[in-house]
Amino acid sequence: MNEIYGMELKYESLIPIDRPKDTFLSVGTVTFLIEGKELPLDFNITEGGTEGNAGSVISVNALIKDFEPQVFMKEYRELGLAPSTLNYDFFADHYSDTYLAEVYTEYFYTNVPKEIYLPLTLKSACLLFQDGRTLDYSDRISVFAQKQLAEVA
Numbered sequence: 378m379n380e381i382y383g384m385e386l387k388y389e390s391l392i393p394i395d396r397p398k399d400t401f402l403s404v405g406t407v408t409f410l411i412e413g414k415e416l417p418l419d420f421n422i423t424e425g426g427t428e429g430n431a432g433s434v435i436s437v438n439a440l441i442k443d444f445e446p447q448v449f450m451k452e453y454r455e456l457g458l459a460p461s462t463l464n465y466d467f468f469a470d471h472y473s474d475t476y477l478a479e480v481y482t483e484y485f486y487t488n489v490p491k492e493i494y495l496p497l498t499l500k501s502a503c504l505l506f507q508d509g510r511t512l513d514y515s516d517r518i519s520v521f522a523q524k525q526l527a528e529v530a
Contacts, residue, residue: 379465382505383420383442386480391496391527394435397427399488400495404441405481410519412474414456418463419448437484437497442505465506477502477518482526497526 384407394400404423409416421443429435446453446460453460458467468475480502486493499522501515 378507379510380461380507381418381444381463382507383422383440383444384418385501385503385505385511386425386439386441386499387501388437388439388482388484388497388526389500390429390435390437390484391498393433394427394429394495395432396486397429397431397435399486400427400437401483401485401487402437402439403483404439405483406479407441407477407481408479410476410478411471415452415478416456416458416463417449417452419445421445436500465508465510465512468504468512472512475514475517477514477522479519479522479525496528498523499526 386404402423402425404420407418407420409418420441423439423441425437425439427435427437446463480499482497484495484497486495499518501513502518504512504514
């Protein structure tokens with residue numbers, strides 16, 4: 378059982394956060410660029426929390442899990458892939474040609490009249506597999522992905 382389990386993501390705020398307990402993180406589609414082709418992944422569950430003091434730069438940890446291949450079946454077929462092939466062996470074989478192109482993320486204050494989005498940087502990203510193995514993409518995060526996280530306002 379070496380199928381995808383989820384991803385562990387570690388973010389850091391780019392500005393001091395006055396009320397960390399009043400923030401919310403939502404992670405959507407994660408897109409890998411493998412040999413020049415986009416491979417989107419979707420997960421059903423986001424869990425996590427913040428670390429740090431009010432008024433300072435904080436860390437935001439997220440675990441996204443429950444891989445949902447049905448969302449992008451059309452894209453997988455176009456790439457000649459079946460969900461069962463998206464396993465540890467596939468990603469390990471393509472690791473040297475793979476980059477994290479996008480992690481659709483929203484981080485914002487709650488309990489305010491209008492949501493205030495907050496800029497982040499992605500510090501680390503690990504793809505997790507059901508058999509306990511991991512692949513670390515922390516040094517393979519694209520500049521484009523980082524730019525999107527920073528330009529939320």
